[in-house]
Amino acid sequence: MPKTLFDKIWDRHIVVPESSAHPATLYIDLHLIHEVTSPQAFTVLRDRGLKVRRPDRTLATVDHSTPTLKNADGSRPFVTEQAEKQVDRLLANTKEYGIETHGFDSDYRGIVHVMGPELGATQPGMTIVCGDSHTSTHGAFGAIAFGIGTTQVGHVLANQCLLMHKPKTMAIHVDGDLSDGVSAKDVILAIIAEIGVGGGTGYALEYRGSVFEEMSMEGRMTVCNMSIEAGARCGLIAPDATTFNYLRGRKFAPDNFEDACEDWASLATDDGASYDKEVHLRAEDIRPMVTYGTHPGMAMPIDGMVPAATDDAEEKALGYMAMTAGGPITGAKVNRVFIGSCTNSRMDDLRSAARIMKGRKVVDGVTTIVVPGSEQIKIEAEAEGLHDIFTAAGAEWREPGCSMCIAMNGDKALPGELVVSTSNRNFAGRQGPGARTVLASPETAAAAAVMGVITDARTLKGAA
Numbered sequence: 001m002p003k004t005l006f007d008k009i010w011d012r013h014i015v016v017p018e019s020s021a022h023p024a025t026l027y028i029d030l031h032l033i034h035e036v037t038s039p040q041a042f043t044v045l046r047d048r049g050l051k052v053r054r055p056d057r058t059l060a061t062v063d064h065s066t067p068t069l070k071n072a073d074g075s076r077p078f079v080t081e082q083a084e085k086q087v088d089r090l091l092a093n094t095k096e097y098g099i100e101t102h103g104f105d106s107d108y109r110g111i112v113h114v115m116g117p118e119l120g121a122t123q124p125g126m127t128i129v130c131g132d133s134h135t136s137t138h139g140a141f142g143a144i145a146f147g148i149g150t151t152q153v154g155h156v157l158a159n160q161c162l163l164m165h166k167p168k169t170m171a172i173h174v175d176g177d178l179s180d181g182v183s184a185k186d187v188i189l190a191i192i193a194e195i196g197v198g199g200g201t202g203y204a205l206e207y208r209g210s211v212f213e214e215m216s217m218e219g220r221m222t223v224c225n226m227s228i229e230a231g232a233r234c235g236l237i238a239p240d241a242t243t244f245n246y247l248r249g250r251k252f253a254p255d256n257f258e259d260a261c262e263d264w265a266s267l268a269t270d271d272g273a274s275y276d277k278e279v280h281l282r283a284e285d286i287r288p289m290v291t292y293g294t295h296p297g298m299a300m301p302i303d304g305m306v307p308a309a310t311d312d313a314e315e316k317a318l319g320y321m322a323m324t325a326g327g328p329i330t331g332a333k334v335n336r337v338f339i340g341s342c343t344n345s346r347m348d349d350l351r352s353a354a355r356i357m358k359g360r361k362v363v364d365g366v367t368t369i370v371v372p373g374s375e376q377i378k379i380e381a382e383a384e385g386l387h388d389i390f391t392a393a394g395a396e397w398r399e400p401g402c403s404m405c406i407a408m409n410g411d412k413a414l415p416g417e418l419v420v421s422t423s424n425r426n427f428a429g430r431q432g433p434g435a436r437t438v439l440a441s442p443e444t445a446a447a448a449a450v451m452g453v454i455t456d457a458r459t460l461k462g463a464a
């Protein structure tokens, strides 16, 4: 029987099949951990006298609570003592249990979803978990990758398995050619606007069609990253030559690489396989997107008019965002710009932002920070001179981390400020109490920085 990509990977990892009495027991190939969701799990492990079952299948970093500024003496100005303690505990826990950790002394430290792929730890056909909802990012490699809670982090540390009900499958097809100036971020925002923030609930998404086939790994990661914002715990793209070329030569890439590629290529959904649901979008219909409300489904084309609220929650969201239904979103005054996060902090993203900022100046009073997703990206971007373009424009070039995506590390916006952000969540207060977030692509964010108002980057010379 023809099978989907998801089913093939799922079936390879079943230890005990699902029954009416219990969920399936799924073997986990890779467990990523960070400082926020692991301390409690290690405490339970220690209290129960358990060992980490596969330290060699576990990989740690620090990202959420880490400051993105560094003092002249190399020390880091943690926002609170608690944040520093959280990081110290991660480092102590992973040392005690013999887990490879990319802390401040590593050239690979970074946002966990940036680091895994960079090390080649993320591979096609794997099951990958992390105590973090944006683990869906790793699905870009053709892996079943999803976020888990702290209790489950403990389960996976102890036995490398997870109890799980099999989700349904949904194919999201985007075929055709994207217009100039339309990026991966715009594609995923258009998908979420179409299916809604609950549209993917209970499903594993598979992104299919020429748009994803032609997309870079960076773009595929941007798309899969936001699967969770459509309610799906995971989203996948079939592994192909783009995937293999990205992984070749990386630290954890398999020794028998060509054989591995042959196996990975066989994972693609078979002709004639069926999904529980299928959705189709036309690439030509997708325009650069921005959000105008307080969840990622409230997204609109940047050159459109803010839609009228359809219920009380949307009415409230428009009020919070100070948006006027029926009016344009371009021209809205911007206070801050954040370019970073596990959605858009990779080389492609920084290059796109730099193309717009090059030779331009950030408008006075628009605080703009550019935060590479990892030490590797910082090194590569600096070698390419991107940091010079940003700083010459008047933006700040920071140390890697989650930064203003989550505002738990000192980077945040003030009440009432409008932030154009390349991150993935625009919930009320996400970037600081009372802060208003507009999610956008790196191009749109960079255009906002140099114009001081929400701007369609396609109207600027040098764009695209």
Ligand SMILES: CC(C)[C@H](C(=O)O)[C@@H](O)C(=O)O
Residues within 6 Å of the ligand: 036, 037, 064, 131, 132, 133, 134, 147, 406
């Ligand atoms: C802190 C962590 C648990 C959280 C997540 O699960 O996604 C964070 O990364 C986020 O983006 O909100």
Ligand code: SF4
Residues within 6 Å of the ligand: 063, 064, 111, 112, 132, 134, 341, 342, 343, 401, 402, 403, 405, 406, 423, 424
């Ligand atoms: S960058 Fe943002 S979304 Fe990604 S893991 Fe960090 S806090 Fe979560």
